[in-house]
Amino acid sequence: MNILYQEAVNNRIQYHSKQINKIKKLNDSKPVWSEPKKLFKRKHGKSRFEPFGIPTGTMGVYRIIYEPSGETMYIGRGVDISGRLSRHRMVFLNKGKDKKNPGGTTNPSAVGQNMYKFDTYRRHWMFSWCSIGNKSLSKEYEDLSIKFEKPLFSSEYHGGN
Numbered sequence: 001m002n003i004l005y006q007e008a009v010n011n012r013i014q015y016h017s018k019q020i021n022k023i024k025k026l027n028d029s030k031p032v033w034s035e036p037k038k039l040f041k042r043k044h045g046k047s048r049f050e051p052f053g054i055p056t057g058t059m060g061v062y063r064i065i066y067e068p069s070g071e072t073m074y075i076g077r078g079v080d081i082s083g084r085l086s087r088h089r090m091v092f093l094n095k096g097k098d099k100k101n102p103g104g105t106t107n108p109s110a111v112g113q114n115m116y117k118f119d120t121y122r123r124h125w126m127f128s129w130c131s132i133g134n135k136s137l138s139k140e141y142e143d144l145s146i147k148f149e150k151p152l153f154s155s156e157y158h159g160g161n
Contacts, residue, residue: 023137031130031141036065039089040122049089054082054129061142062129064088064111064153066119073118074111074153077142081129088112092122114153 034053041050062081064074078084090099091112099107115125132138146154 019134019136023134026132026134026137031061031132033130034128036067036126036128038123039064039085039125039127040092052082052085052127052129054085055131056080056082058082058129058131059135060130060132060138061145062127063145063151064115065126065128067124067126072149072151073115074151075142075145075149076111076154077132077138079135085127088115092116092125111153118152 037053042048043050057079058081059077059079060081061075061077062085063072064076065071066073076084087107087109088111090107091097091109092115094112096113096116098109098113101107119125132141
């Protein structure tokens with residue numbers, strides 16, 4: 001059993017060394033935030049909302065912005081930012097209630113609930129995002145942004161997973 005444990009330790013050292021090298025390379029590039037866009041935008045005459053314009057699987061940080069004040073209300077992150085935004089939008093459109101799937105599972109979003117409680121007028125909600133490309137670095141950037149900006153719907157102690 002000691003051989004397996006030692007192999008596990010060596011594997012983790014190798015993994016984390018690679019991650020450190022990836023993060024060091026990311027130090028040379030700075031995140032570029034998108035211009036704020038409407039969270040609920042439809043093309044004229046269409047029943048579906050327009051896509052967010054974020055490449056599928058984009059890992060990074062995003063913010064939910066309340067347009068009347070320009071205030072960032074939430075900062076989050078995800079390994080698929082579009083998926084996170086879709087969930088917040090879906091719960092908002094469900095009158096701020098978590099969406100239940102036919103199989104009995106639930107798609108929760110405290111952000112969507114808070115947005116709906118704060119202002120039900122969907123045209124007031126916007127988002128902005130930036131690609132980071134590393135899960136660990138995205139989490140750290142999210143945590144520090146929350147501490148610095150203190151958005152109303154974000155908690156310093158309850159950042160995303």
